Amino acid sequence: MKTFCGRANPTTGAMEWLEEAEDYDYHQEIARSRYADMLHDKDRNVKYYQGIRAAVSRVKERGEKAIVLDIGTGTGLLSMMAASSGADFCYAVEVFRPMANAAVKIVEKNGFSDKIKVINKHSTEVTVGPDGDMECRANILVTELFDTELIGEGALPTYEHAHKYLVQEGCEAVPHRATVYVQLVESKRMWAWNKLFPIHVEAEDGEKIIVPPSEMENCPGVPSVCDIQLNQMPSSDFTALSDVVTMFSVDFSKPVQSASTCYRVQLESVKSGKAQIVLSWWDIDMDPSGMINCTMAPYWANPTSALQWRDHWMQCVYFLPKEEPVGQGERVHLTACRDEYSVWYTMQKASEEENEAAAGVESPVCRCHAHLLWNRARFGELNDQERTQQYIQALRTVLNTDSVCLCISDGSLLPVLAHYLGAKQVQYFILFFRCLHFSLFFKANHLEDKIKIIEARPELLKPSHFEDKKISVLVAEPFFSTSLLPWHNLYFWYARTAVSSHLTSNVTVLPQSASLHMMIVEFQDLWRIRSPCGICEGFDVQAMDDMIKDSLNFRESKEAEPHPLWEYPCKSLSDPQEVLTFDFRTTVPQHCLSTEGSVNLLRKGKSHGAVLWMEYHLAADISISTGLMRISNEKGSCDWNRHCKQAVYFFSSVIESETLAAPAAVTYAIHFDTKTGEIAMDFKL
Numbered sequence: 159m160k161t162f163c164g165r166a167n168p169t170t171g172a173m174e175w176l177e178e179a180e181d182y183d184y185h186q187e188i189a190r191s192r193y194a195d196m197l198h199d200k201d202r203n204v205k206y207y208q209g210i211r212a213a214v215s216r217v218k219e220r221g222e223k224a225i226v227l228d229i230g231t232g233t234g235l236l237s238m239m240a241a242s243s244g245a246d247f248c249y250a251v252e253v254f255r256p257m258a259n260a261a262v263k264i265v266e267k268n269g270f271s272d273k274i275k276v277i278n279k280h281s282t283e284v285t286v287g288p289d290g291d292m293e294c295r296a297n298i299l300v301t302e303l304f305d306t307e308l309i310g311e312g313a314l315p316t317y318e319h320a321h322k323y324l325v326q327e328g329c330e331a332v333p334h335r336a337t338v339y340v341q342l343v344e345s346k347r348m349w350a351w352n353k354l355f356p357i358h359v360e361a362e363d364g365e366k367i368i369v370p371p372s373e374m375e376n377c378p379g380v381p382s383v384c385d386i387q388l389n390q391m392p393s394s395d396f397t398a399l400s401d402v403v404t405m406f407s408v409d410f411s412k413p414v415q416s417a418s419t420c421y422r423v424q425l426e427s428v429k430s431g432k433a434q435i436v437l438s439w440w441d442i443d444m445d446p447s448g449m450i451n452c453t454m455a456p457y458w459a460n461p462t463s464a465l466q467w468r469d470h471w472m473q474c475v476y477f478l479p480k481e482e483p484v485g486q487g488e489r490v491h492l493t494a495c496r497d498e499y500s501v502w503y504t505m506q507k508a509s510e511e512e513n514e515a516a517a518g519v520e521s522p523v524c525r526c527h528a529h530l531l532w533n534r535a536r537f538g539e540l541n542d543q544e545r546t547q548q549y550i551q552a553l554r555t556v557l558n559t560d561s562v563c564l565c566i567s568d569g570s571l572l573p574v575l576a577h578y579l580g581a582k583q584v585q586y587f588i589l590f591f592r593c594l595h596f597s598l599f600f601k602a603n604h605l606e607d608k609i610k611i612i613e614a615r616p617e618l619l620k621p622s623h624f625e626d627k628k629i630s631v632l633v634a635e636p637f638f639s640t641s642l643l644p645w646h647n648l649y650f651w652y653a654r655t656a657v658s659s660h661l662t663s664n665v666t667v668l669p670q671s672a673s674l675h676m677m678i679v680e681f682q683d684l685w686r687i688r689s690p691c692g693i694c695e696g697f698d699v700q701a702m703d704d705m706i707k708d709s710l711n712f713r714e715s716k717e718a719e720p721h722p723l724w725e726y727p728c729k730s731l732s733d734p735q736e737v738l739t740f741d742f743r744t745t746v747p748q749h750c751l752s753t754e755g756s757v758n759l760l761r762k763g764k765s766h767g768a769v770l771w772m773e774y775h776l777a778a779d780i781s782i783s784t785g786l787m788r789i790s791n792e793k794g795s796c797d798w799n800r801h802c803k804q805a806v807y808f809f810s811s812v813i814e815s816e817t818l819a820a821p822a823a824v825t826y827a828i829h830f831d832t833k834t835g836e837i838a839m840d841f842k843l
């Protein structure tokens with residue numbers, strides 16, 4: 159069966175109808191899935207195995223048959239662990255059809271078909287009884303349904319249902335319990351992901367300050383979790399205001415309630431500072447005694463055990479609705495509220511206790527609109543003073559009092575900068591997405607008469623939109639909220655082409671050009687997410703590896719994927735290389751842009767893949783990199799732009815250059831199809 163999927167092409171902006179095979183989404187989902195990462199998570203696997211063995215023994219010691227329910231079996235791994243620990247029978251439930259199929263294959267390959275029944279259903283659809291999916295209720299419940307926030311993948315309703323309908327009272331659960339920990343911190347770097355700081359602009363007629371709308375000050379933001387690799391956050395970037403404390407725990411061996419609830423703890427501030435952020439992570443005890451513990455604690459909270467790198471479980475950053483000063487030794491209450499799928503936090507000072515009942519129960523709703531318009535990284539980018547200064551400097555070189563300026567970027571502050579920096583003429587700006595929300599921002603700065611928002615696609619603009627004036631300065635960051643990969647922001651080039659007839663013949667375009675850069679890297683850990691596993695804890699899971707490989711090869715050319723590399727350390731094995739340039743001063747050419755070449759490997763290491771990013775050339779000497787900022791030492795450690803995701807192209811086979819006696823090189827061919835806006839690439843090692 160074929161389906162047609164409509165989407166706006168992120169680079170060209172054109173509406174496209176793609177004919178997709180029915181299983182297309184499956185391929186995307188499998189190719190980009192976290193299964194490989196989970197299978198590489200040795201610490202998790204070993205502890206699950208220990209916990210499962212212990213649970214089976216406890217049941218056997220009671221003289222009972224061990225009947226296991228494994229909800230979300232994935233590859234079947236945990237069921238196979240149970241079967242080889244002596245379980246009498248396992249029901250392995252998996253809702254995602256391609257995975258359930260893979261589980262059947264893997265279970266068979268490992269010789270467990272008589273002990274494990276794979277059920278391709280959501281657990282809430284599973285029936286129990288003589289004609290049901292399960293003959294009887296299970297007495298061991300095994301699951302791995304957790305995300306970084308613990309409950310975001312629906313663990314609570316799944317457990318609630320399972321205890322009511324699928325398992326016996328007093329069943330053993332692996333894991334037995336989960337505990338959520340919190341720590342109150344002050345961090346300018348992280349707070350910058352949630353609030354817009356005032357921006358100072360030195361204008362000809364004095365200093366101007368761009369201020370956020372007042373609604374933003376107390377805005378609770380959106381309830382979506384900010385999950386990051388907290389181990390990459392240097393301790394100099396935050397100050398702990400409290401010790402690490404337990405916020406709440408869930409016992410999975412007893413009936414679980416998923417209904418909304420709140421938890422409250424008292425904290426004593428260990429330092430004075432601004433309470434802004436709650437850092438949070440969890441651990442799971444695989445057994446009731448708590449001897450088998452798997453923790454997500456970051457480096458400073460877990461100094462004793464070796465850190466296990468994993469990407470499927472990270473740590474959470476929660477933003478308090480507003481920052482509040484706390485003094486050393488001051489007691490405050492922290493409240494965590496949750497619904498079925500998400501958690502949010504509020505803080506109350508002792509003096510505000512009476513109001514505490516009202517605090518926080520409602521899920522946060524963004525009132526300032528900024529949290530709907532900008533994601534965390536975008537907030538960080540807009541708060542990056544150094545970056546803003548570069549735009550200011552560049553704008554100064556191109557604007558004068560006669561400028562008629564058009565800005566094409568999403569939720570951008572460039573229009574405000576341009577206004578303050580001289581373009582006193584009426585200005586016109588287009589913001590394609592969610593423009594109405596943005597008008598609040600202009601109002602807060604009393605600019606609603608100065609900056610006109612045009613809500614139209616660029617190809618539909620008419621001279622009347624510009625009061626019959628021609629645009630003399632066209633500016634962009636460029637940034638578009640639909641961009642996933644670095645080159646998607648080339649949409650600016652297409653928009654620029656579409657508005658050509660409205661531009662003066664000597665129009666200034668800022669940035670004047672962009673370039674695509676590439677570098678070969680060795681990842682410290684990120685390679686695991688796309689690397690085959692083979693044997694996992696003694697079980698052959700190659701069928702899973704094959705399935706991922708098939709999905710990766712589903713499209714003729716493999717695709718690059720976006721990752722914020724400041725969270726994923728790597729070392730450069732080659733020099734960075736400029737591979738393509740895009741001249742925004744001219745329109746998008748009819749012909750495609752292609753390049754071929756080779757890069758020498760300068761350092762020993764494993765070539766896991768190529769990283770690609772864009773650089774924007776704003777003016778003669780002012781360029782902005784969305785990728786590599788610098789190579790910080792002779793070992794090749796890289797500093798990446800912290801606000802952008804870079805494109806990572808994983809090589810299908812890794813070459814290891816242990817000696818550089820014979821200089822090794824990687825050849826590449828990169829092709830930008832100007833019609834489709836797509837970049838295809840091929841690498842040979």
Ligand code: SAH
Pocket residue numbers: 196197229230231232233234235236251252253254257279280281282301302303312316
């Ligand atoms: N148990 C495997 C895989 C864990 S990933 C392992 O530990 O390696 C979680 C899996 O659970 C996913 O494949 C997802 O599709 C599935 N899943 C989540 N909730 C489910 C539910 N309620 N019923 C059935 N499958 C579920």
